[in-house]
Amino acid sequence: MTDPLTATDRSRLQSATLGATEAGWDESNAPSWATGTLTHSAKPVEERLTELINDVIDQGDRLRADLDLGPTRTIRVFAVGDSITSGAYSQDGTGYRRYLPGHLGRRRIAPTITVCDYPGQTLRYVAPIALGQLSTVQPDVVLVHLGTNDAMQNDLGDWQNRLATFVDSILASSATVRVVVARIGLNRDSTVNARQATVNGYIDAVVSARQAGGRVTSADMVPVCPSRWTTDGIHPMDTSYRLMSGVWTEAIMRILPAS
Numbered sequence: 272m273t274d275p276l277t278a279t280d281r282s283r284l285q286s287a288t289l290g291a292t293e294a295g296w297d298e299s300n301a302p303s304w305a306t307g308t309l310t311h312s313a314k315p316v317e318e319r320l321t322e323l324i325n326d327v328i329d330q331g332d333r334l335r336a337d338l339d340l341g342p343t344r345t346i347r348v349f350a351v352g353d354s355i356t357s358g359a360y361s362q363d364g365t366g367y368r369r370y371l372p373g374h375l376g377r378r379r380i381a382p383t384i385t386v387c388d389y390p391g392q393t394l395r396y397v398a399p400i401a402l403g404q405l406s407t408v409q410p411d412v413v414l415v416h417l418g419t420n421d422a423m424q425n426d427l428g429d430w431q432n433r434l435a436t437f438v439d440s441i442l443a444s445s446a447t448v449r450v451v452v453a454r455i456g457l458n459r460d461s462t463v464n465a466r467q468a469t470v471n472g473y474i475d476a477v478v479s480a481r482q483a484g485g486r487v488t489s490a491d492m493v494p495v496c497p498s499r500w501t502t503d504g505i506h507p508m509d510t511s512y513r514l515m516s517g518v519w520t521e522a523i524m525r526i527l528p529a530s
């Protein structure tokens with residue numbers, strides 16, 4: 272049987288395989304069909320899917336309101352981190368925090384979210400600032416997403432002990448506060464990627480040593496933030512931010528005491 276595809280068509284179709292590689296293409300600046308080459312870009316597809324998903328979520332929220340399925344409890348969430356906590360490169364600049372109220376709302380929980388976010392900064396910088404704000408915020412749950420910049424800046428000396436001290440200080444601030452520490456998504460740079468894997472090992476050790484108390488857990492962002500789902504190899508696109516909020520929510524529900 273004669274192959275109906277020209278060599279050019281076959282090349283275009285092969286290059287269209289999304290996620291075939293984690294390097295070698297830029298989601299925001301790839302060529303398109305308009306220039307005679309099929310785009311490698313996941314970004315337009317991701318943005319359209321995000322629009323459709325958000326529309327479904329909005330319809331569900333309206334239905335819940337119509338059925339008077341409002342929240343039965345409120346919690347104070349303290350989101351601590353760097354530019355990913357800020358929501359860098361997300362469409363509205365809030366990242367996962369845009370979706371978190373909806374995810375918790377579907378569990379009839381209404382969160383108030385306070386943010387301690389310092390783009391480009393590390394655990395060494397952010398931890399003391401966050402600890403200084405605890406008495407004012409009085410959080411029920413602290414979400415910690417740190418380590419990305421530490422890996423990029425290779426500031427990993429004594430990192431595990433510093434994280435342990437940070438978590439223990441949060442726990443000591445209140446008898447009821449809960450802590451969720453994110454296992455950070457990986458980087459497209461192989462050297463940084465290896466350091467971030469090291470960071471995640473430290474996080475696993477710190478969380479594992481404190482899980483028995485029922486107040487500390489982790490939120491694994493590695494599956495929902497692969498580097499190919501980023502705009503620049505570091506910061507998630509909106510679909511990953513939405514998925515992050517779901518991972519945060521499941522982690523919160525694991526350690527949140529019954530109302």
